[in-house]
Amino acid sequence: MRSKKSERRDLTQDKLIRAVGTVLSNQGFKGLGVNRVAKAAGVDKVLVYRYFGGLPELIEAYSKTVDFWPTVDELRGPNPDSLNRLKPDQQVAQFFKSFLSALRKRPTTQDILAWELLEKNQLSKHLEAIRNRTILEYFERLDQVPDNRMLSAVVVLMAGAVNHLIIKTRITRSIGGFDFDSQSSWGEVNAAIDLLCKGIFDS
Template identity: 30%
Template structure:
């Protein structure tokens, strides 16, 4: 009897490990398809399943559909928190005085470099601006909620200045997305800056630092 129970436990344990392994493979396959085929490749469950080496029906078994799988991939990778440790994030979200010009520069530079180097993230942003999609809207809304938490802490700092810090950051982030996508798409220059070179990258990083410092200087 005990031997049978042990065999059952082994089978159960094995099935759990198989499930976890399959889920991991499917999530990783989303990133591989994004990088090789772009977001249009994610519209085919077969594409993802083939890369993962599993039956496409398992996408519905474990994630209830492709959109939920893609959303899980984005959550797992935490694209919008890259370069930001949990300790720093928690501190920034509770103490407005901790979000000074140096930390703002760090956040924006980290995001710029993450976006520049991450093909999958570039494909996701391209997808966001290419079509209306409920799942991507939820992803964008979650990203906006994190930004709102940070902004709510620094709005008061700039309340008595003539600096619209939200507008400043919006332009810097929008520039981060467009300049990198433009450089990756056709390799051409933008205002004479080649973002595919270290010199071009440093030119933009220096501009981010200058703009943020200039904004905070208005508080003095």
């Protein structure tokens, strides 16, 4: 049985980790500091150093939470074995459709991505690292990585497009004649992802 002291420590750590997301969402990276995070968590700032070592380590802990970023297992879906039976273009398309769906569920992450366009510093790099690792691991866990010399460039370009769309729909729900309050608009985006990936890998 775990002691009450251990339970209190875990609770405090969780409060601090969640507070990082809250502060980043509302204040951006320039507004992120130990004092502000501790205040948002309702705890003494000394606990940031005691439990994490400092602000960079606390941000890294936040980056590893599912609240911020989807796991590879989430992106692979409930039937990951089926991914290996898909054609290369379908494997890549499925990644981006899952990626888009995962970001839509995370409004705080959407805000943070928007702040990154305006403010980049050493702290923001901690959040970039987990995103890159997730993409790499997704494709590494396929039995056969899609054979295309432009795969890395395609992933960068498509990821940028998905991020931009997610940020844009956080600001306005009407883009280019599409109503993104409607599920049918998202369905058309998914169909476009399928079409684009098929064109790239069939060429």
